[in-house]
Amino acid sequence: MQWSQLKGRKVVSTATADNVGKVSGFVLDPATRSVVALVLKKTESGSVVRWGDLLAVGTDAVTVADTTVIVEPDETLEALAGKRGAVLKKLVLDDAGQALGKVTDLDLDPDTGSLRELLLDGRTVTGDRLLGVGSYAVVVRTD
Amino acid sequence: MRTSEVTALPVVTLAGDDVAQVKDIAFSGDGGAVAGFTLAGRGLFSGPLKTGLLWSKVVGLGPDAVMITDESALDPVDDVRGAAASADGSGSGGNVLGDQVLTDGGTDLGRVVDVIVQFDNGSSACDVVGYEIEASEHLAAKVSNASNGTRLLVPLPDTLAVSGEHLMVPASAEGFVSGDLAGFGAAVSAFRAQLGTPGEGV
Structure with a gap:
């Protein structure tokens, strides 16, 4: 799956079936060579969701259990995100x-x-x- | 590659950060190898750094960057200067730009305008294999498509005598002069093989 296809995909909560955000960026950890979190926009609270907290990355939407997994980035994520x-x-x-x-x-x-x-x-x-x-x-x- | 192309290359860690850029190249005392680099900060207005980079700490040298493991690879710049000074304190420290290249037969081949270095990934030293010279009339007359002042590449033996003014090469070096870098590695190997010194593959 290419990033360009994932970008802009809507994020849906399976608890409420509401749109809870939109994928706008990603956080790549070079040490594990994997994307550890997605950066979201148009959220009620928080701006990132950890990859492990995603229920599914589908062709039309990314699903999460509920909005509690959408959080503010902690120090580790903050360090990996950003321009550097x-x-x-x-x-x-x-x-x-x-x-x-x-x-x-x-x-x-x-x-x-x-x-x-x-x-x-x-x-x-x-x-x-x-x-x-x-x-x-x-x-x-x-x- | 030409050492003039190394100057101002960024020094980049394997983590992807540019920690410095090459300010100058320090050659070992006999001028036969690269001892290390003095460094400047990144950016237009940053001055020289107090740290330098010894050749032994270089992971890779390419057309676009000098690669190092991390910032701990940088040493005090005096260490680089120390490695560049020859053991007995003589030698020109490798500053050969402008020197006249003379054959042991006493013929002037031209003046040095650039230094050509070569290193194979896996080999320990960054060897000085030749000089780019502005050809003298004598040399230009012998090479096709060359005129007085044409830039030509002269292969070097492993060791040679250098003073502040002159640089001595065997007369046979004249036969291995080459016009471009593409075929130069082969010319160096052939020249060194003919001298009986161990040549380096390209």
Whole structure:
């Protein structure tokens, strides 16, 4: 599942069947090479939901049990979110110091949130090559 | 790659943060290898840093960045200067730009405008394999499509004598002069093989 398809998807509570938000961003943890939380907008309270608190990531909606899982980011998430942790449009460097391009999209496992592939202009980099995401670049292992 | 292309490259950790940029390259005392880099802060107006980067701490050197594990790879800049100074205190510290390249036969080949380094991932040293020179009249006459001042690449033996003014190469180096970087690695290997020094594959 590509991030560009997930973005903008509505978030629905299964307890009330209400729209409780809209997916607007994600928080990627380079250490586990997976998306650990989704950033939401148009919520009543809170702005993130942890991947583990999602009931399902469906083709038309993301479901959660109720609004209690929509929370404010804690320190760990705060550190991973923000400009430094952003991945899209960031330069990709391999560990030999060669630039590979800029990230245009991600391919995620809809069940676990793990990063399957980074999509760059004209090429893809498998998620297991990811080494780090920093202020300057996304660093991947040389192929 | 040309060392002029290394200057101003960002120094990036494997976590993706740019912690510095290359200010200058320090060569080991005999000029045969890169000892390390002096660093400047990132950004237009940041000055030199008190930390430097020893070559042994470099994870990767490419056209777009110098890669290090993390910020702990940076050492005091004096350590880099120390590694660059030769053991007996002689040598030019590798500053060869502008030096005249003379063959041991006494022919002027031209003046150094850039230094060519090469390193294979996995090898320990970043070897200086050649110089880019502005060709002298004598050399230009021998190379097709070259005129006085054309930039040409001269391969180097593993070791050579350097003073502040001159740089001595074997006369046979003339035969391995090359016009572009693409075929230069092969020219260096062939030249060193012919000298009987262990050449490096490309």
